[in-house]
Every structure is written in structure tokens, then in C-alpha cells.
Amino acid sequence: MGRRNRTTGETVDREQCLALDAADPLRAFRDEFMLPEGVVYLVGNSLGALPRRTPERVRQAVEDEWGGQLVGGWNHSGWYTQPLTTGDRLAPLIGAGPGQVVVGNTTSIAIFQAVAAALRLRPERRVIVSDVRNFPTDHYMVQGLAGLLGGYEVRDLAEGRFDDAAVVLLSEVDYRTGARHDVPSVTARAHEAGALMIWDVCHSVGAMEVDVSGADFAVGCTYKYLNAGPGAPAFLYVNPRHHADAQNVLSGWHAHAEPFAFEAGFRPAEGIRRFAVSTPHVLSFAALEAALDVWERVPMDQVRAKSMALTSLFVDLVGDALELVSPADPAARGSQVSLRHPDGYPVMRALIDRGVHGDFRAPDILRFGFAPLYIRYADVHDAAATLLDVLDKELWKDERYATRLAVT
Numbered sequence: 006m007g008r009r010n011r012t013t014g015e016t017v018d019r020e021q022c023l024a025l026d027a028a029d030p031l032r033a034f035r036d037e038f039m040l041p042e043g044v045v046y047l048v049g050n051s052l053g054a055l056p057r058r059t060p061e062r063v064r065q066a067v068e069d070e071w072g073g074q075l076v077g078g079w080n081h082s083g084w085y086t087q088p089l090t091t092g093d094r095l096a097p098l099i100g101a102g103p104g105q106v107v108v109g110n111t112t113s114i115a116i117f118q119a120v121a122a123a124l125r126l127r128p129e130r131r132v133i134v135s136d137v138r139n140f141p142t143d144h145y146m147v148q149g150l151a152g153l154l155g156g157y158e159v160r161d162l163a164e165g166r167f168d169d170a171a172v173v174l175l176s177e178v179d180y181r182t183g184a185r186h187d188v189p190s191v192t193a194r195a196h197e198a199g200a201l202m203i204w205d206v207c208h209s210v211g212a213m214e215v216d217v218s219g220a221d222f223a224v225g226c227t228y229k230y231l232n233a234g235p236g237a238p239a240f241l242y243v244n245p246r247h248h249a250d251a252q253n254v255l256s257g258w259h260a261h262a263e264p265f266a267f268e269a270g271f272r273p274a275e276g277i278r279r280f281a282v283s284t285p286h287v288l289s290f291a292a293l294e295a296a297l298d299v300w301e302r303v304p305m306d307q308v309r310a311k312s313m314a315l316t317s318l319f320v321d322l323v324g325d326a327l328e329l330v331s332p333a334d335p336a337a338r339g340s341q342v343s344l345r346h347p348d349g350y351p352v353m354r355a356l357i358d359r360g361v362h363g364d365f366r367a368p369d370i371l372r373f374g375f376a377p378l379y380i381r382y383a384d385v386h387d388a389a390a391t392l393l394d395v396l397d398k399e400l401w402k403d404e405r406y407a408t409r410l411a412v413t
């Protein structure tokens with residue numbers, strides 16, 4: 006392939022991509038992941054790849070801890086404190102400090118907890134600002150909570166007004182387009198309006214330097230760029246200024262000051278533990294711990310630099326073949342590129358059949374995520390070449406690709 010590079014005006018060929026890979030300061034990290042042969046995996050923004058160390062850590066949790074220690078694992082293997090110990094390890098990835106992040110449950114549950122807590126901290130206000138284009142579960146959880154409480158207005162971000170809002174809930178990076186909000190300036194706007202700010206960092210954590218320390222709450226999942234595996238637990242950050250006053254409406258026994266006192270009345274724990282809910286998913290935490298072992302050695306500034314280079318290379322190589330839905334400025338997008346095609350579904354199926362794995366988001370978006378720890382410049386080259394081939398030769402018109410699978 007020898008397309009014109011739109012940014013530099015130069016041609017980028019496979020040889021040059023191999024040279025970029027050889028000079029990549031993150032290149033050694035690829036060996037820490039198990040990836041199938043012949044696959045270019047551009048779905049790390051949906052389910053991250055398997056770290057090589059994870060199977061052994063999970064085996065250990067199953068056989069040595071569960072099998073060997075039985076119920077003693079709660080004490081001897083730290084199961085009971087995992088929501089807090091993994092929270093402390095994860096905190097630097099979002100600009101937080103120790104004792105500010107609790108891990109467990111799912112992002113949807115964490116959103117419910119954060120929005121509910123924020124509403125109780127602003128009892129005189131009745132407006133929740135949310136983004137209808139956000140990943141639907143965020144907006145659905147807001148709708149459910151507003152319905153339960155009654156008397157709340159859910160205002161769409163597009164209306165542009167934060168005045169009277171109790172809380173503003175947004176994603177740093179949009180799951181569909183990859184567009185990125187400027188966290189400090191939006192947080193400042195929310196605070197100036199007297200609202201509390203909740204950030205969802207599902208599509209930014211692990212892809213760039215994230216800093217939610219100015220916000221009131223933040224939530225995110227660990228199975229996308231963080232590579233903690235399918236069904237891995239989510240996290241909730243609560244700014245320390247709210248630790249004494251914020252309430253956790255999901256007041257399960259692990260949020261109690263003394264869970265093993267088995268008291269009749271709920272008394273919240275001090276600090277971030279009051280946002281724990283109940284028994285942690287111990288086996289999933291093992292996979293998260295293995296993923297964090299990798300992240301502790303990763304320079305995030307290099308991740309962001311490579312991410313922007315990878316997405317820019319892909320945009321340049323695809324050229325004008327498809328409409329770019331993501332922002333053209335790499336600084337204004339996350340680690341993904343979204344392209345539009347009216348027959349996006351069969352196009353993606355044809356691509357996957359040829360070893361290039363992206364995904365499709367209705368009605369017409371082709372999504373490609375670039376996880377800088379294991380995606381190489383040569384992979385980007387090959388993915389773009391395959392995409393152009395599928396389009397040029399209309400390979401997607403094969404009737405095999407017309408039927409829809411349950412998960413795309």
C-alpha cells in the first residue's frame with residue numbers, strides 16, 4: 006500500500022511502519038499479551054486482550070486460595086480487602102490517591118451510587134444533566150434513578166445549560182465517536198454552576214493520562230483498555246472532600262463500619278469503604294490484579310503519544326475512502342477511530358473474516374480501538390490495507406455477512 010499521508014503529504018509504507026515498531030519504547034509490552042496468530046485485534050476498547058500472567062494468577066486464586074485455604078482465603082489471601090487494595094493500585098491511573106477508589110460491582114452500579122450520592126449532597130436541586138449520546142447504560146441508570154425518586158428533570162447535555170443542576174454526568178471519551186471532553190474545563194463549568202461533576206472514564210482509563218481529582222465522583226470499568234477480563238469489576242472514585250458526608254444508598258454490609266458485628270442498624274464505614282456494597286467477585290479480582298501488575302510498569306505519557314500516532318496513522322491510511330466520524334485532531338479524540346459506512350455491519354463482518362477485528366455500532370459506525378500496549382504500527386498498516394481491499398473489491402456484499410450475530 007502506498008497512500009498519501011494527509012498530514013505529512015508523504016507515503017507511509019509497511020517498511021516504515023516496521024521501523025516505527027522497532028523504535029517504539031512500548032514495544033516490549035506486546036509480549037506480555039496472548040493474542041491469536043493472524044489477528045489484528047482492534048477491539049481492546051471493548052474487551053482488552055489477555056495478559057500472559059493472568060491465567061497463572063487466576064489458577065492460583067482458584068486452586069491455591071479457594072481450593073487450599075477455603076474460607077480462610079478471606080483473611081489469608083486478602084479477599085476481604087481486595088476492593089480497597091486494588092482501588093489503591095488503580096488510583097494513579099485516574100489521578101487519584103490512596104483511599105479514594107473502591108473496586109467492585111459494575112459501572113452501571115457505580116453510576117447509580119455516584120448519582121444518588123450527588124443528589125443527596127444537593128437536596129435543593131432537581132436537575133440531572135446527562136448526555137443522550139453517552140453509552141446508553143449511563144443514561145438508563147439516570148432515568149431509573151430519577152423515576153424512583155420522582156420530581157427530577159433529566160436534561161440533555163445538548164441543551165448546554167448546567168444552571169440549577171444538582172449533578173452533571175458525562176463520559177470523558179464518547180464510546181461511539183471517540184470525541185474527548187476537556188475534563189478540567191467541563192468540571193470547572195459544572196462547579197461554577199453549583200453542580201457536582203461525575204466522570205465516566207470507561208473509554209479513557211488505560212488509553213491516556215486521566216485526572217479526575219478535580220471532580221466529585223468518577224466511575225469506570227476495568228475490562229476495556231485495562232485488560233482485566235470479561236466481567237471484571239468496575240471502580241468508583243469519591244473525592245475525599247465528600248467522604249464524611251456522601252451517602253451510599255446501596256448500603257450493603259461491606260459498606261458498614263463493622264460488617265462482622267452483624268448489627269441491626271446500618272452505620273457507614275469511614276472513608277471510601279462506605280461505597281463498597283457486598284462480597285467482592287474474588288476470582289475476577291485475581292485477573293484484575295494480574296492486569297495491574299502490567300500497568301504499574303507503564304509510562305502513561307508514552308501510551309498517549311503512541312495512541313495518537315496509531316490513530317493518526319490509521320486515519321491517514323484510510324484517507325477519503327470512508328467518512329471520519331471521530332475528531333480529526335488526535336488530541337481531541339480517545340484511542341479509537343470511528344468511520345461511517347451505510348453498510349457498516351457487513352463491512353465489519355467481512356473485515357473480521359479477514360483477521361481484522363473491529364466492531365460495529367448501530368446504525369452505521371465502524372469502530373476501531375488501538376490499545377498501545379499491544380497494537381503495532383504494522384498492524385495499523387495491515388488493518389487499513391484490508392479495509393480498503395474490502396471496500397474496493399466490495400467483498401462485504403457476500404451474503405454470508407448479511408445475517409446479524411447477537412454481539413457485534
Ligand SMILES: *Cc1c(COP(=O)(O)O)cnc(C)c1O
Pocket residue numbers: 111112113114139140142143176180205207208226239
Ligand atoms: C463499557 C461502558 C459501560 C459498561 O457498563 P457495565 O455496567 O460495566 O456493563 C458503562 N458506561 C460506559 C461509558 C462504557 O463505555
